[in-house]
Amino acid sequence: MFTAQDVKELRERTGCGMMDCKKALTDASGDMEKAIEILREKGLAKAAKKAGRIAAEGIVGSYVADDASVASIIEVNSETDFVGKNPEFKSFVADLAEIVAKENPADVDALKALPYTGSNLNVGEMLNEKITTIGENINIRRFARFDGSVAAYIHGEGRIGVMVKFEGEDATAARDVAMHIAAINPLYTSKDSVPAEDVEKEKNIIIAQIKEDPKNANKPDQIIEKMVGGKINKFYEQNCLLEQAFVKDDSMSVAKYLESKGVKLIDTVRFEKGEGLEKKEDNFAEEVASMMK
Numbered sequence: 001m002f003t004a005q006d007v008k009e010l011r012e013r014t015g016c017g018m019m020d021c022k023k024a025l026t027d028a029s030g031d032m033e034k035a036i037e038i039l040r041e042k043g044l045a046k047a048a049k050k051a052g053r054i055a056a057e058g059i060v061g062s063y064v065a066d067d068a069s070v071a072s073i074i075e076v077n078s079e080t081d082f083v084g085k086n087p088e089f090k091s092f093v094a095d096l097a098e099i100v101a102k103e104n105p106a107d108v109d110a111l112k113a114l115p116y117t118g119s120n121l122n123v124g125e126m127l128n129e130k131i132t133t134i135g136e137n138i139n140i141r142r143f144a145r146f147d148g149s150v151a152a153y154i155h156g157e158g159r160i161g162v163m164v165k166f167e168g169e170d171a172t173a174a175r176d177v178a179m180h181i182a183a184i185n186p187l188y189t190s191k192d193s194v195p196a197e198d199v200e201k202e203k204n205i206i207i208a209q210i211k212e213d214p215k216n217a218n219k220p221d222q223i224i225e226k227m228v229g230g231k232i233n234k235f236y237e238q239n240c241l242l243e244q245a246f247v248k249d250d251s252m253s254v255a256k257y258l259e260s261k262g263v264k265l266i267d268t269v270r271f272e273k274g275e276g277l278e279k280k281e282d283n284f285a286e287e288v289a290s291m292m293k
Helices: 004-012 016-028 032-041 046-048 087-103 107-112 122-135 169-186 196-212 221-239 254-260 284-292
Strands: 059-064 070-077 139-147 149-155 160-168 250-252 262-270
Touching: 004 016, 004 032, 016 032, 016 107, 016 196, 032 046, 059 087, 059 139, 059 149, 059 160, 070 087, 070 149, 070 160, 070 262, 087 107, 087 122, 107 122, 107 139, 139 160, 139 262, 149 169, 160 169, 169 262, 196 221, 250 254
Parallel strands: none
Antiparallel strands: 059 070, 070 139, 149 160, 160 262
């Protein structure tokens, strides 16, 4: 009826998602022009035009089951921070987080193919509905899911989200550590998780800094080694979660806090809205000049 090349061509001509193109071609019995018409009728082609716009705002949302046996975290981007505060958008993100937790899709494309709760649309179709009604490009960027004993923390109305998997009974302690991760953003979990090349790179930087200081010119090698060791330990304390001073009580490390609560961390995920994405920079003067023309 139609081939993978037809789907590719339809995607290129309309900018619509793969699942939407396959469905349109199916409904059109392989007729390319008819499929384009179907996509336009559904408002998907209109949504595709918005898809070229930079979406680096939005929110990070989460879902935790009532029995804390499964949790998810998801980042959904919009073009403006204003949309990130829109109740309809927030509700959409919350629904997606719940679908991820309950259905465990393999990736974003698999998530888009799943039924949207309480609707006859799938997630991808509902996404396009939201793009059309809200009037901005919206993008499901990434998600993660844990099962077992889980906790999650969302900071700053969805600016940062953290999910943790743990062993133990104290979910409050696990959530406190999720809060710490949100605030401090450690680079590593423990000393043992720091790649050897990162340690070596840090040592080389430290040695170069020590040698640049004239006061260290005549110090013997064993003293230099001790200085390097001390600074490497400081590096661990600053960058490794379990070595860091606990944000709610800096008299103890995160490791000591967890030990005192009988909790062991198994895994963590931290999403920060828009991290690594190019953000649109508005130039008000240029915008006014453009309007005047």
